[in-house]
Amino acid sequence: MNRREWIKTTGTLGVGCMAANLGSLPALAAESQAGCKWEPSVMRLNLRHTWTTTMSSSAYRDTIYVRLTSGGVTGLGEGAPIVRYHENAEEGRRAIESILPFLDGANPWQFEKLMAQVFQRVDGQFAAKAALDIAILDWVGKKLDVPLYRFLGLDAADAPITTFSIGIDTPETTRKKVLEAESFPVLKIKVGLDTDEATMAAVRSVTKKPLRVDANEGWKDKEEAVRKINWLESQGVEFIEQPMPADMIEETRWVRSHVHLPIIADEAAVNARALRKLVEAYDGVNVKLDKCGGIQEALRMIYVAKSLGMKTMLGCMVSSSISVTAAAHLSPLVDYADLDGNLLLANDPYRGVTVQKGKLVLPDGPGLGVRTQ
Numbered sequence: 393m394n395r396r397e398w399i400k401t402t403g404t405l406g407v408g409c410m411a412a413n414l415g416s417l418p419a420l421a422a423e424s425q426a427g428c429k430w431e432p433s434v435m436r437l438n439l440r441h442t443w444t445t446t447m448s449s450s451a452y453r454d455t456i457y458v459r460l461t462s463g464g465v466t467g468l469g470e471g472a473p474i475v476r477y478h479e480n481a482e483e484g485r486r487a488i489e490s491i492l493p494f495l496d497g498a499n500p501w502q503f504e505k506l507m508a509q510v511f512q513r514v515d516g517q518f519a520a521k522a523a524l525d526i527a528i529l530d531w532v533g534k535k536l537d538v539p540l541y542r543f544l545g546l547d548a549a550d551a552p553i554t555t556f557s558i559g560i561d562t563p564e565t566t567r568k569k570v571l572e573a574e575s576f577p578v579l580k581i582k583v584g585l586d587t588d589e590a591t592m593a594a595v596r597s598v599t600k601k602p603l604r605v606d607a608n609e610g611w612k613d614k615e616e617a618v619r620k621i622n623w624l625e626s627q628g629v630e631f632i633e634q635p636m637p638a639d640m641i642e643e644t645r646w647v648r649s650h651v652h653l654p655i656i657a658d659e660a661a662v663n664a665r666a667l668r669k670l671v672e673a674y675d676g677v678n679v680k681l682d683k684c685g686g687i688q689e690a691l692r693m694i695y696v697a698k699s700l701g702m703k704t705m706l707g708c709m710v711s712s713s714i715s716v717t718a719a720a721h722l723s724p725l726v727d728y729a730d731l732d733g734n735l736l737l738a739n740d741p742y743r744g745v746t747v748q749k750g751k752l753v754l755p756d757g758p759g760l761g762v763r764t765q
């Protein structure tokens with residue numbers, strides 16, 4: 393087996409495990425899926441603070457919301473479109489509408505084949521694909537009456553702590569946000585603009601906690617990146633996420649050879665296949681359901697990253713507890729979590745994963761285990 397075939401085989405491991413779990417359960421094959429109802433829509437979520445990164449600034453977010461109803465059970469899914477990849481919620485909703493004739497005849501028990509066919513039929517629109525995939529697996533878990541983490545063979549006690557993210561803001565608001573995040577043992581600080589020194593000074597004026605830093609591709613020059621990363625190391629930072637633009641892989645490899653802090657890929661790591669070319673430039677990968685197209689591809693990314701010797705992290709976009717809880721169910725598999733997108737909302741319509749002293753606490757209800765507030 394050559395290297396390419398080996399990675400391909402490893403990448404299908406997660407889905408293979410799920411299929412094995414499913415196959416051991418009786419009476420599923422006989423269930424008819426006639427009458428599947430798919431309802432895509434756009435959900436508007438208001439933010440507690442205006443959210444600013446190097447990419448965008450907004451007071452609300454629209455996400456793609458999917459309800460799948462069949463056999464008296466409704467699965468819920470959500471995907472947050474990522475501006476970086478030119479996605480928006482309305483186009484994502486329309487992409488799902490465009491394949492409704494296919495979805496109406498599809499069998500959600502065969503979720504691996506179903507999503508493979510969705511990927512063949514729809515270009516891009518990964519948030520829409522994530523919304524579909526999450527709704528399907530929520531439905532499957534509810535039908536089987538098991539929480540998603542148990543369906544995946546995971547131990548909820550292994551869920552890691554999550555960081556709380558501090559978006560780019562004025563020093564005064566940054567200090568306020570850091571104080572509001574007192575219950576989180578580790579914070580993730582967004583940098584990458586020309587305010588980095590002021591931001592870090594504001595954070596360090598009110599806390600001594602370990603920090604993780606996300607530059608969101610903000611540094612375009614490799615010498616500048618090395619200077620910033622070495623300075624951040626002196627500020628008690630544990631690792632740095634996506635310091636340089638995603639396509640500057642060779643420059644990032646050079647930066648990695650000149651710094652001590654681990655470097656995590658986010659914008660550069662779009663799916664499992666992308667990881668092979670990142671292994672020399674990055675120490676780890678930030679997996680997001682909205683970015684890669686759902687739970688199944690996220691599992692492939694996690695297993696491929698582990699097999700390449702990379703650290704794994706689960707991240708999220710600003711979204712409701714549907715999407716964040718879906719990611720949290722995979723979190724017993726990863727080294728780091730940054731699953732706080734629901735905590736940034738003023739009006740989360742759902743309740744699912746919770747956080748106690750920074751640690752993710754997975755809900756025990758079937759499927760995602762999310763309820764309306």
Ligand code: MG
Pocket residue numbers: 606608633634658659678707
């Ligand atoms: Mg990031």
